[in-house]
Structures are given as structure tokens and as C-alpha cells.
Amino acid sequence: MEDLDQVVVENFPRYLRIPSVHSNISYDECVGFLKNQARGLGLPISIHYFFPKKPVVIITWKGKEPHLPSIMLNGHMDAVPVFENGWTCDPFGAEMDDKGNIYARGAQDMKCVSIQYLEAIRRIKKENVTLKRTIHVSFVPDEEIGGFKDIKPFVESEAFKKLNVGFVLNEGSASLNNVLPLYYGERIRGVMLIHCPGQPGHGSLLLEHTAGEKLIKILDKFYKFREQEKKKLEEDSRVTIGDVTTVNLAVIEGGVQNNIIPPEFTLTIDCRIAITVNLKEFEETFNEWCKEAGEGVWIEYQQKESQVPATKLDEFNSYWIAFKKTADHMDVQLKPQILMAMSDSLFANALHSPITAC
Known part of the structure; x- marks a missing residue:
């Protein structure tokens, strides 16, 4: 576990040091970083372009029963602009203080979550466990400016249909205790x-x-x-x-x-x-x-925008039941609520398909 922890504190800062901030982003470094991550995990990677210079990157871990609807863990590569005179450290230095806190633009929103996806897979694979369902970890561009040239055409594409996605887990927000907000819909x-x-x-x-x-x-x-x-x-x-x-x-x-x-x-x-x-x-x-x-x-x-139905959190949603059961087992209290802003989940929910997005 010490070795795996060391991998985390090396990978996370590497990702943060890539200045993928608006308004003029090149995603080439992000793609290169993710290729190395896929190689280290021994997993295939695919890259899709629906608009020039707007890559949608998918790292896939095939499950034991790949015919079942898959799980997608989504994250965006971009971050909001930086006004460096308001920072007390280099916003792309990914410096760690004596308490273990790492500071950089995009650390919370949302590069930390994407790294958590990959490191969770690394740990499960190290235990020689293969999950029942296939996992797709997606990395998309331009979420911070609406997602209309990346996630929207992606979820409407044949490439997305072939992934047979049944559940999408997307970004949320941090919590200081064991009560976690669960965003099941958006305004x-x-x-x-x-x-x-x-x-x-x-x-x-x-x-x-x-x-x-x-x-x-x-x-x-x-x-x-x-x-x-x-x-x-x-x-x-x-x-x-x-x-x-x-x-x-x-x-x-x-x-x-x-x-x-x-x-x-x-x-x-x-x-x-x-x-x-x-x-x-x-x-x-x-x-x-x-x-x-x-x-x-x-x-x-x-x-x-049109009205997009929220994800139903009831006994008929098997993904929600499994998610809630796991949270209860971990003594984590979920607080379902509507997201105040807009995220990539909106486009998955807008498909009006059996996909569950949170």
C-alpha cells in the first residue's frame, strides 16, 4: 500500500502541472499523460475527436460479463482560468505542504476525482480482482465552457452507443464529514x-x-x-x-x-x-x-436548454440500490440533491435512455 500511495502522490501532481486552463487550451499533454496511465495499468485507450483539438479519451477495463451494461466514470480535463496575482503559490506547481495538502488549479475541479478513478482501478487489479461489468473511465475537454463540442456529440455518437453504458458517475463536491451530497439532477x-x-x-x-x-x-x-x-x-x-x-x-x-x-x-x-x-x-x-x-x-x-429529467432514486433503479448499499456499508450518509450548476451528467440524462447519471 505504501508503494501505491507513492504512485498517487506522483501521478496527481503530474496531472495538475499540465496547464489545461481556458481560454486557449492544448490537450496534447493531457492525452500523453493518460496514454502513460493506461500503459501503466495495462488497459486499452481510445481517443475520439468530434471537433478538432477536442479529444475525448476513454480508458477501458473489460469485465467478466462484458455483455452487461457498463459503468462510466467521467471526468473533465479542463479547468477555469487562473489569476496568478491571487495565488500564494504557483498554480501549476502542485506543491504539497507539511499537512499533505496539494495546491494547484484544477485540484478539486476535477483532476483529483479522475486520478481517484484510476488509482482505485490500480488497487483492485493488484488484488487480482476482475469486476463483473466493464468500466470505462472517460476524460473529456471543455466542460467548463458547456461541453457542447465534446461530451454532447460524444453521448450522441455511435462510439458511445457501442460502450453500452448503463451508469455514469460524474463530478460532485467535497464534504468535510461523512455526509456526501449526491447530485441526481441539474437545474x-x-x-x-x-x-x-x-x-x-x-x-x-x-x-x-x-x-x-x-x-x-x-x-x-x-x-x-x-x-x-x-x-x-x-x-x-x-x-x-x-x-x-x-x-x-x-x-x-x-x-x-x-x-x-x-x-x-x-x-x-x-x-x-x-x-x-x-x-x-x-x-x-x-x-x-x-x-x-x-x-x-x-x-x-x-x-x-430543455427540461431534462433527473435520475430516479427508487427501488426500480438497480444502480442506485447498489450505490446506496455500498455507502451504507461504508457508513457514508448520502444527501440527494439537485446540482446548482451544470455538469456533463446533463447530457447523459438528456438521452432519455435507461442510463443512470449522478
């Missing part, structure tokens, strides 16, 4: 550009129906709604952020100089909609707000 993402046209003119005038007046009215609607959702969180401790709908102003565009009333302001609203919300009614509400804000206010949807 619906929407990005709206709200156009507020109005009467332009000189800044010395008091014109009617200006873009700014309409902007204030529409923002007032959104922020009153936002306060209602915040109250739901404050008034019921059982409610998590994934159970409510969040709307947040992200960008305001418009204006040419400081003494001119512009012909239009455009608001970018980031919206994460709870899975209990009726999307049609919700959209109608937004349209009504636009009418009340003033003539000509309209919504352009930059991103508009």
Missing part, C-alpha cells in the same frame, strides 16, 4: 439577452421612453423575483440552492459617450431554473415583464 440553464430600445438624444434633455427607464423596470422585476427565491432558502433549511431558481445580471451593454442617451441597452441575465418549474409558464412570465417594461423590449435567448 436548467438559460442565458437571456434582454434588449431595451428607447428614445435616444442629448444627455441634457428629459426624454420619454428612454432605454435606461426600460432597463430599470425590467431589472426591478428580476430582482424582486430574486428576493423571493432567496426567502425560500432562508425560511427552510431543507431547501438547497439547487431547489430554487437563480437569476443574476451578468452584463450591461449600451452607450457611446457620457453625454448621449443611447438608443438601446442590452442586459445579459444568467438564469438557472429549478427542475420543478414549468418552463413554458416561466417564459411567458418573462415576456409579460418585457411588455410591462415598455414598448419594444424583447428577449434573445443566447442559451435555452
Whole structure:
């Protein structure tokens, strides 16, 4: 076990030192690293490209009964950008402190999980155990910017169908105790550009129906709604952020100089909609707000996702039963909840197939 522990503390920093951060990523080093990992585990590796320079890497451990639906352990290779002046250490140094903590961009989200997948397989193989089902460990690019050019075309491809996936385990979040969040569904993402046209003119005038007046009215609607959702969180401790709908102003565009009333302001609203919300009614509400804000206010949807059913955690889901039984055996308490953000699990669940994704 000491030798295996040493492998972990060597492999994990190697992966972290690859600067696979946005906005201009080359995944070549990640692919090379994963090829070496597959070679060390004695497992086959396949690499798929659905868009140039966007590799989807699969390491496969064949089970004793490969005809059974397989298990996919998914992780993404990319990480969010780094602002180095906010770091007290090299964000790609993967330095370890005297307590054994390793610091680097992507350590939590989510290179640690991907390394855990591989090291768990290494330990099981060392015990000369072969699992009943085939395991596929997937490494995908660009999760942090939506996954539309990698995981989405991948799960819709023939290559994915051939893997015969029955269960997908994806990223979650850390816990400081033995109560672990289990994300079995995700909120619906929407990005709206709200156009507020109005009467332009000189800044010395008091014109009617200006873009700014309409902007204030529409923002007032959104922020009153936002306060209602915040109250739901404050008034019921059982409610998590994934159970409510969040709307947040992200960008305001418009204006040419400081003494001119512009012909239009455009608001970018980031919206994460709870899975209990009726999307049609919700959209109608937004349209009504636009009418009340003033003539000509309209919504352009930059991103508009469909409702995706959550994974059912019941007695009819054999994967859930096995997962829960193992957690109970390990004295780990699972806290099922809806993920507040968006992950690659969304695309697996969207297939409307027997696949279970968590």
C-alpha cells in the first residue's frame, strides 16, 4: 500500500502541472499523460475527436460479463482560468505542504476525482480482482465552457452507443464529514439577452421612453423575483440552492459617450431554473415583464436548454440500490440533491435512455 500511495502522490501532481486552463487550451499533454496511465495499468485507450483539438479519451477495463451494461466514470480535463496575482503559490506547481495538502488549479475541479478513478482501478487489479461489468473511465475537454463540442456529440455518437453504458458517475463536491451530497439532477440553464430600445438624444434633455427607464423596470422585476427565491432558502433549511431558481445580471451593454442617451441597452441575465418549474409558464412570465417594461423590449435567448429529467432514486433503479448499499456499508450518509450548476451528467440524462447519471 505504501508503494501505491507513492504512485498517487506522483501521478496527481503530474496531472495538475499540465496547464489545461481556458481560454486557449492544448490537450496534447493531457492525452500523453493518460496514454502513460493506461500503459501503466495495462488497459486499452481510445481517443475520439468530434471537433478538432477536442479529444475525448476513454480508458477501458473489460469485465467478466462484458455483455452487461457498463459503468462510466467521467471526468473533465479542463479547468477555469487562473489569476496568478491571487495565488500564494504557483498554480501549476502542485506543491504539497507539511499537512499533505496539494495546491494547484484544477485540484478539486476535477483532476483529483479522475486520478481517484484510476488509482482505485490500480488497487483492485493488484488484488487480482476482475469486476463483473466493464468500466470505462472517460476524460473529456471543455466542460467548463458547456461541453457542447465534446461530451454532447460524444453521448450522441455511435462510439458511445457501442460502450453500452448503463451508469455514469460524474463530478460532485467535497464534504468535510461523512455526509456526501449526491447530485441526481441539474437545474436548467438559460442565458437571456434582454434588449431595451428607447428614445435616444442629448444627455441634457428629459426624454420619454428612454432605454435606461426600460432597463430599470425590467431589472426591478428580476430582482424582486430574486428576493423571493432567496426567502425560500432562508425560511427552510431543507431547501438547497439547487431547489430554487437563480437569476443574476451578468452584463450591461449600451452607450457611446457620457453625454448621449443611447438608443438601446442590452442586459445579459444568467438564469438557472429549478427542475420543478414549468418552463413554458416561466417564459411567458418573462415576456409579460418585457411588455410591462415598455414598448419594444424583447428577449434573445443566447442559451435555452430543455427540461431534462433527473435520475430516479427508487427501488426500480438497480444502480442506485447498489450505490446506496455500498455507502451504507461504508457508513457514508448520502444527501440527494439537485446540482446548482451544470455538469456533463446533463447530457447523459438528456438521452432519455435507461442510463443512470449522478
